[in-house]
Amino acid sequence: MAKIDKRFQILLSEEEQILLKNEASRRGISGGELIRMALKNEIIQKSELLRRQAIVSLTELLD
DSSP: OOOOOOOOOOOOOHHHHHHHHHHHHHHTSOHHHHHHHHHHHHHHHHHHHHHHHHHHHHHHHHO
């Protein structure tokens, strides 16, 4: 596991806090870990989507 050494502060609505707490509890992890996972997943998915779109565009150019 990566060393966690930076702090980041965000404000959540009461509804968001409840959703976060419930989902983290359901998964058996902390709210912070759930937020870290969500952040990584969002960045990775966007990056992969852009990569796939680029490959499709290049393929179309070569056809």
